[in-house]
Amino acid sequence: xxxxxxxxxxxxxxxxxxxxxxxxxxxxxxxxxxxxxxxxxxxxxxxxxxxxxxxxxxxxxxxxxxxxxxxxxxxxxxxxxxxxxxxxxxxxxxxxxxxxxxxxxxxxxxxxxxxxxxxxxxxxxxxxxxxxxxxxxxxxxxxxxxxxxxxxxxxxxxxxxxxxxxxxxxxxxxxxxxxxxxxxxxxxxxxxxxxxxxxxxxxxxxxxxxxxxxxxxxxxxxxxxxxxxxxxxxxxxxxxxxxxxxxxxxxxxxxxxxxxxxxxxxxxxxxxxxxxxxxxxxxxxxxxxxxxxxxxxxxxxxxxxxxxxxxxxxxxxxxxxxxxxxxxxxxxxxxxxxxxxxxxxxxxxxxxxxxxxxxxxxxxxxxxxxxxxxxxxxxxxxxxxxxxxxxx
Numbered sequence: 001x002x003x004x005x006x007x008x009x010x011x012x013x014x015x016x017x018x019x020x021x022x023x024x025x026x027x028x029x030x031x032x033x034x035x036x037x038x039x040x041x042x043x044x045x046x047x048x049x050x051x052x053x054x055x056x057x058x059x060x061x062x063x064x065x066x067x068x069x070x071x072x073x074x075x076x077x078x079x080x081x082x083x084x085x086x087x088x089x090x091x092x093x094x095x096x097x098x099x100x101x102x103x104x105x106x107x108x109x110x111x112x113x114x115x116x117x118x119x120x121x122x123x124x125x126x127x128x129x130x131x132x133x134x135x136x137x138x139x140x141x142x143x144x145x146x147x148x149x150x151x152x153x154x155x156x157x158x159x160x161x162x163x164x165x166x167x168x169x170x171x172x173x174x175x176x177x178x179x180x181x182x183x184x185x186x187x188x189x190x191x192x193x194x195x196x197x198x199x200x201x202x203x204x205x206x207x208x209x210x211x212x213x214x215x216x217x218x219x220x221x222x223x224x225x226x227x228x229x230x231x232x233x234x235x236x237x238x239x240x241x242x243x244x245x246x247x248x249x250x251x252x253x254x255x256x257x258x259x260x261x262x263x264x265x266x267x268x269x270x271x272x273x274x275x276x277x278x279x280x281x282x283x284x285x286x287x288x289x290x291x292x293x294x295x296x297x298x299x300x301x302x303x304x305x306x307x308x309x310x311x312x313x314x315x316x317x318x319x320x321x322x323x324x325x326x327x328x329x330x331x332x333x334x335x336x337x338x339x340x341x342x343x344x345x346x347x348x349x350x351x352x353x354x355x356x357x358x359x360x361x362x363x364x365x366x367x368x369x370x371x372x373x374x375x376x377x378x379x380x381x382x383x384x385x386x387x388x389x390x391x392x
Contacts, residue, residue, distance in 0.1 A: 005085035006031060007386050008077065009379040010135075011092040012066060012127045015039045019047070019073050020379040021080075024087060024392055028383060032080055036069050043069065047076065055080065066130035074138055089135055089144045090386030092182060092378060094124035094231065096148030098173055103151070103385040106132055106144040114146070120177075120230055123268055145386040152181030155221040160315070163229070176233075178215070178225035180207045180326075186381040187325055187374050188220045194360075198370055201320035204312050206305065207376065208335065209326035210238035210281065214305065216312035224315040226308050232267055236304045238281035241271035243304075273297045283328050283335065302335060306342030319346050321370040324362075330375050333358055340371065 004025045011018040016039060021031040032055070034047030043060040056076055064072070077086070091106075095117040104110055111132060118125045132144055153161075153176075161176045163169075184205055191199035203217045212235040216223040226234025226243075236242040244267070252258040258266065274281035277297035279289055286294040313319040322343070324336055333355050340350045347368025354362040363371035386392070 005087040005392075006081070007088050007090060007383045007392065008086050009090045009092075009382045009386070010070070010073070010131045011379055011382070012131050014123050014127055015041065017066065017069055017073060017131060018379060019077075020383070021077065021086075022380075022383045024387065028380075028387075030380075032077075033379070036064075036073060039064055039066060039069050045072065045076065047080070066127050067134045070131040070134035071138065074135070086139075086142055087392050088386050088390050089142060090382040091128060091132055091144060091146050092149065092382055093128045093146045094149045094179060095121040095177065096146075096150045097177075098175075100146070100148050101151050101154040103145050103147045103389045105389060106136075106146050110146060111136075120173075122264065124231065143390055145382075145389045147182060147382045147385045149179045149181045150177045152185045153178030153215075153222040153225055156223060156225070160224045174229060176225070176228040178213075178222065179227045179231045180211070180213050180215070181222070182378040182381045183207050183325060183376040184215045184217065184222065186377050187323055188217060189381070190374055191323070191372075192220070194374075195370075195372070198321050198372075202313075202316040202318055203321045203323060204309050204316075204319060205323045205325065206309075206329050206339070207326045208235075208305070208324065208329035208332075211240070212237045212242075212301075212305075212326075212328070214308050214312055216316045218316055224312055226312075234304075235308060236276075236301050237272045239269050239272045239274045241267050241275070273301060276300055283332055287332070287334065298335075298338075302338045302342060305339050309339070309343055309346070313346060319369060321372070322348065323372045323374050325374055325376040330358065330373055336362065336371075336373070 007022045007024055009020045016035050016037045018035040020033045023029045023031050030050040032047055032049055036043055036045040038044050040063050043064045045058045047056040048054050093114060097117045099113060114129055135144060165174060187205050188199060200219050205215045205217055207213050213225060213227045215225045232240055234242050249263060252263055277286055277294045279291060279294050280286055286298055328335055336355055337350055340348045348371060349364040349367040350362050351364040358373050361372050
């Protein structure tokens with residue numbers, strides 16, 4: 001029997017922290033969900049209850065860092081829970097390296113190991129660690145669990161994880177890791193509930209948001225993914241370039257005089273939809289624009305998805321279904337339709353009305369392949385893993 005109380009989940013990004021509270025005594029019911037945005041610029045906290053009613057909203061005139069933002073979340077949480085116990089904190093951690101292939105209870109040695117992985121995920125890892133440290137200082141008696149975006153991909157064949165580099169570099173950890181694993185893990189678990197047969201077949205899951213990737217899944221396990229050593233690889237994203245000829249980096253250093261910091265800023269923050277369009281990293285804004293550059297950015301985004309889908313279909317030896325998820329995947333019917341048109345040779349055919357509705361099966365009756373839209377819930381997945389790890 002589950003212990004009475006709740007599990008708190010924190011999912012920290014570069015300028016935000018998402019938070020969710022789940023009741024352990026009532027089938028994991030969602031109690032509250034919210035996030036603090038604009039960390040470092042103009043912080044804004046908004047929290048809703050399980051029914052979606054906003055119960056708290058706060059703004060700050062000064063800037064906050066992730067440690068202080070976490071303290072503000074803890075303060076509000078105590079007010080909302082009114083004495084109810086938080087049994088554990090679960091965290092999304094982007095990079096687990098080669099050491100962490102499953103969720104782990106956080107101890108000082110774990111934090112030290114995670115800190116060593118910062119160079120592999122510089123936009124994410126430091127911000128994932130900050131709330132862990134803030135909670136350890138404020139509430140050391142409450143256990144914390146780290147759940148890794150890379151862990152889901154550890155089932156990939158060894159060859160799928162290797163680069164064609166000297167073996168010494170591979171042994172040192174320079175390999176393909178893959179990311180968005182908590183999202184993919186949740187989608188697989190959801191498919192087992194709504195379509196058990198499809199869940200075990202050959203699938204490409206498209207996690208399309210500001211960060212975007214595809215994952216080839218068979219029997220519910222990762223076979224290959226578009227992201228590699230870092231979260232820069234693969235698809236074009238909101239501000240990230242995606243797959244790039246390494247020779248471009250040599251050119252930028254030798255001919256343009258960019259150092260590592262300059263290249264980091266270019267590839268992580270100035271490229272992708274933003275860089276190509278010159279307008280925005282937000283697909284919604286680009287869809288509303290009449291600029292040819294916005295149309296080109298969208299077309300390139302779709303083109304990369306279509307090409308990588310073909311690559312993953314080859315890795316799977318065929319394809320039985322596709323699943324769209326995350327912000328763009330769940331909400332942009334036009335992107336789904338354009339990707340489907342590019343993948344028609346694989347047997348993808350969408351039903352326009354179903355696609356416009358954007359829930360469940362969106363493929364046409366008689367389509368050779370099942371195509372679905374399934375909302376992801378990384379926080380729910382983290383709560384499950386946290387409870388399982390601690391026996392709550």
